Amino acid sequence: MEIKNVEVNEFKSTVTIAGWTRLVWTDDKLKWQAENYDGVDMFHVAPHEVWQPDLVVQNSATTTAIAQESTNLLVFKNGEILWVPTTTFPVLCDFNLKMWPFDQHRCKLIIGSWAYNSDHVQLQYYGNANNTIVNNRTPDEVLEWHITDFELLMNTRNFCCGNSYPTLVINFTLKRITTCYKSLILSPLIVVIILSLLSFWLPPKSEEKILLNVITTTIIVALMLYFTLKLPAMGNDTPLIVKFYTSTLIITTLSMINAVLIIFLSTTPQKYPVPSMLRKFLNHHLGIYLGLSNYINQDKSNLDNERNKPPENFYSGKYQDDWILLASVINRILFLIYTLIFIVLISKYTL
Structure with a gap:
């Protein structure tokens, strides 16, 4: 995930993170031999043409899914699918404004499948966990908030019927830039x-x-x-x-x-x-x-x-x-x- 913007609403206790999310998975039904198709080893498809993981933000302040159907997907010959949609995560956060305006808050982003349990879907962070979150915002910019101190966790949640659902928990710290x-x-x-x-x-x-x-x-x-x-x-x-x-x-x-x-x-x-x-x-x-x-x-x-x-x-x-x-x-x-x-x-x- 690459963070582009952060908006904080203390009155609604929400943090809205806007950016790009990189999703990668493998679909065995979409594998092919490139030599049999004039050397084509990759093509673009619309989101509704292939299966997608039904990932949602489970502590979201709205019902918006993690991925919006606004960008095409890349399908490679080995069945790997790459999708980089623009995403918006409006999450709930428990603000403690005791030290305002020199305050910082610990919030979390919980991402998981809505319908598929651990028998069908496994979630993990892509590549090196240290590079999973890319924050292009720096404290030197004219901004009110800066995100620091990411903690990436993998967890399972039991909702009902003895089934466990995989979740990714991203803990982060919001620090207010107090120059103004x-x-x-x-x-x-x-x-x-x-x-x-x-x-x-x-x-x-x-x-x-x-x-x-x-x-x-x-x-x-x-x-x-x-x-x-x-x-x-x-x-x-x-x-x-x-x-x-x-x-x-x-x-x-x-x-x-x-x-x-x-x-x-x-x-x-x-x-x-x-x-x-x-x-x-x-x-x-x-x-x-x-x-x-x-x-x-x-x-x-x-x-x-x-x-x-x-x-x-x-x-x-x-x-x-x-x-x-x-x-x-x-x-x-x-x-x-x-x-x-x-x-x-x-x-x-x-x-």
Whole structure:
């Protein structure tokens, strides 16, 4: 068999292999002496004029036979018949899309006689088994799939009545060529992670936090819609990349809620101070460790100024810097948590 084209349909779990198949058998009734027929040692016949093996693909997704009656046969004087029809094998394959789009699948092609059992027909691979399958497709071509790793087996199957039927089992591996997917999948992944974490580094009062989260959500939703078009609905074999973006969408939603809370704490005048113990801890330990010294210094200078103001300014927002510091600490802690979550997601779903 010489493979010319491979078409994969993940939605129907089928692989269609198109190519040429070389079939050779001997018919004793078609032997002759060439000298008795003016030296003729070969002639052409139509498929319906001679006996043909009724070979079918037993794991086919359709009822198409292995050989189509579209080409003539060559009959040689020793009774050998050579037939090289164009063939199409639509076979069922159990796809596991867990590693999509960097996936590969093990499929099989089972060829056997439909009506003749082992007492009438014996099947074997032609010539050297290593040259039985010729794959002219190379990974360098602009293709999505490449067939590798052929395994040729001969087997018998018992269907009924104690009769065994010979079969040829061709196991092969389908490997997806991922060149076109690397930039399509990996580039948005990097952008999503950067945008998700960048919102935590903006000033607490910055409303651009919400904008960054909206942009990140839009990118993820667009990718999820793309996955819906490219992938079938799977049960336990949901691609890891889909799980990653699903988890990222949840994280981005929580990040947007956090952004709204941080902006609220930073911009809304607060009438009540931050508890003294918490404020002391933020100014002397946690704030320094989180790299928020600028907010701490600003908080101290503003506090000295507020002490010199008259009491009637008590509700004018003089505690706002404390709340900004608290919002910044919450924001920085969540940044560390989200970074850790992304590292876990990347190691679990993409590596």
